[in-house]
Amino acid sequence: MSSRENQFPEDREANRAYLLASVESAADALAAGRDDSEQARRLSSTSVEALRESGLFMLKTPREVGGAEAHPVVQMDVIEAVVMIDPAAAWCMFITSAVSGASLAQLPDDAVDEVLADGFPFMAGALRTGGIARKVDGGYQVSGRWAWGSGVEHSDWVMVPVFCDDPPLIRALVPTSEVTLHDNWHTLGMRGTGSCDYELDDVFVPDRFATDLLGTDLLRGGALYRLGLPAYVVNEHGSFAYALGRLALRTVSKAAIEKKRGYLSGTSVADRQIFRRAVGQGTIRMNACAAGMAEALERMFDSAADGPPDPALATEAQAAAVWCTDEAVDVVSELFRYAGGSAVMLANDMQRILRDIYTVQSHLMVSDVGYESYGRVVLGLDPGGGLP
Incomplete structure (x- = not known):
């Protein structure tokens, strides 16, 4: 894995100040995209680009790959700051941050290089395990449907927790281009998050993009990922x-x-x-x-x-x-x-x-x-x- 320069201070308070300044830098764009997100039932492109450029998607990413790896209490302050501008943007921000952090802490170096090849991506994913992963030569064939895919329509990669035989649960990361989206996010609230269902139909996931969901072996990162x-x-x-x-x-x-x-x-x-x-x-x-x-x-x-x-x-x-x-x-x-x-x-x-x-x-x-x-x-x- 190639080394990556880290823009985020390691000191906790300095990290917090840097992240809050990043929120401020994105504030006008997030505010401008708020109503568009609500009406379109997905995060506006203006908001997506503001979050990308601010680096806030890297809130929970390991420092070894250029992320903030922010303390949980620092994360609280950042989430609140974005909620005060646009709750939908805040929700999508912490979802992709969590998926990115969990994935990049466990993926092998070659997979990390591929994921980060074109810059830091927008990731989506689910918490509830579903679907089936069948072991085949070189990887898994994965099928299933998951709900609450916040931000999935703008994502580059999607993480799915899947039932398997050995190990019993895996976390599979797939390009969003291989995912079928279902336009069913018609809700009471949180409309701008675009948290629609998404589905995989016998999609091949290489071994390097599948990790043990219950495993404790981390390739990078500290206490946050334990x-x-x-x-x-x-x-x-x-x-x-x-x-x-x-x-x-x-x-x-x-x-x-x-x-x-x-x-x-x-x-x-x-x-x-x-x-x-x-x-x-x-x-x-x-x-x-x-x-x-x-x-x-x-x-x-x-x-x-x-x-x-x-x-x-x-x-x-x-x-x-x-x-x-x-x-x-x-x-x-x-x-x-x-x-x-x-x-x-x-x-x-x-x-x-x-x-x-x-x-x-x-x-x-x-x-x-x-x-x-x-x-x-x-x-x-x-x-x-x-x-x-």
Whole structure:
């Protein structure tokens, strides 16, 4: 594998500052593409190119291949910053970052060289294992259909977790040109993510592009890639949820000050005590989510310094992500009551936030099973492991 110059600082705080500056550099383009993404039901080309040029797709990529390999808490700050501009762009950013990081940590050198031959790619993928991989000479024949392919329509490569005989689960990486897309992303919210289904029909995947999904052997990268699933991605879902809550607080507060309500001599919603209470309490709740999520991640990440993370800490971190989502759903729902009649219009920002939070709360990663697993830890029982 040829060496690659790394633009990202290794120091944690310097890395954070660099990544947030990258968000700022892409902000105008992401804001400009936001409505187009919503209407087209896929991330706009303007937004895709802004994310490519900013380097934000490399958020979770190993340093050995030029990536940021950002600490999970740093990732939280970056995700929130992009959510404040465009939630759909933030979602696609962390999905491709996670797929890229997991793939490039395990792929052999020749496969990495091929993937990065034309610059850093846009990757898409799924968490839920599906399909069948049949071992053949030199690789696998893979067939199956997967859902929630966020950003897949703009991707260069697609990662699929597949059932197999030996090993029992593999992660296969294929060029998007070999994937059949299904235009079925007609949803309540998160419309701009283009998270449609995609399918492989007896596609050949060379051995160099298939890795053991349950394997612990890493060819590059540090503690981040020892976390495994779901610990590797829980920070993304937790931070996305409370960031939506904070976006709702900012949006409705601005409208409340500027807008008068009532049929005659309307008054500002901000003049109402009950609204002030909702904003104050909502802010405290979202701040608590951010702090609780970060604290759980710090301990979990530290436990992975020399090996797999402590299962109990990984389970706690997932439960924290579920909690962030539940709290955000409550806060956004309450704030929506004060958004006024204009909020029923599809183009209204508060309605879009409400639809988005209700859509992401249905994701597998923030299932109530996360609480149940953590309850086992609290009771002194084996937490189990893996996805709910």
